[in-house]
Amino acid sequence: MRHALIFAAGLGERMRPLTNHTPKPLLTVGGKPLIEWHLEKLAAIDVRYVVINTSHLADQFPEVLGDGSRWGLRIRYAYEGPTPLETGGGMLNALGLLGPEPFIVISGDVWTDADVATLPAEPRGTGHLLLVDNPPHHPDGDFSLDAQGLVHDGGTPRLTYSGIGVFRREMLDAWQEVVHDAGAQQRPPRFKLRPLLERAIARQELSGSHYQGAWTDVGTPERLRELDERLGR
DSSP states (O other): OOEEEEEOOOOOGGGTTGGGTSOGGGSEETTEEHHHHHHHHHHHTTOOEEEEEEOTTTTHHHHHHTTSGGGTOEEEEEEOOSSOOHHHHHHHHHGGGSOSSOEEEEETTEEEOOOGGGSOSSOSSSEEEEEEOOOTTOTTOSBEEOTTSBEESSOSSOBEEEEEEEEOGGGGTTGGGTOOOGGGGSSSOOOOSHHHHHHHHHTTOEEEEEEOSOEEEOOSHHHHHHHHHHHHO
16 A cells, blocks of 8 residues: 555644644654654555645644655645545545555544554455544444454444544445535535445445554543653653
8 A cells, every 4th residue: 555644634622722723633742743653654664645634724734744755755735624524525535636546544633553554455345444442432432343354333342443444445436325414515525434434334345453452542632641641651
């Protein structure tokens, strides 16, 4: 896989006041911006093209990250306008900057020590999700995983989607048939990825793997501080 997409357009409302002047993925943890941890991982597995979608304080990303050459990457920025397009709309908006092959997707506001090299370069269906144990703030999880590695909406045990996965462009085919959010009628469209994941599940086209190592959804100042202290140790 030579292409990756990092979601970095969120408003970071739960992180205020830290995000009043700094986008959440650019907040420092362990001595460097959160997003830099992802860029280093991607460069280490020979990803060469990274698309970063932006909205809130978008001009700061190229100021801090540049063109990606310091990591051996080529970074391209997909600006979404002043209102973020959600995960589905953001992926659709960035699709023209991604290559024809499957691409890695990473949420810019998570941290993990998972090795992204273990993700399948060619998902058996339209996507593959990295699932993790449910954190305290999300005890009910999102999906379950069967013995064949297929993701299900029901079933137990429940696991949480880590915000990391691999997707084929076909995940977004005919998206209008399953997305009914009001924002889907806007230009550019604004919608969540979840309805498309549910369609893939119904078609048995969504696989997954369970990672049991360190993972943090850096969603609040408290979690950011705890992660920074842990990495400092």
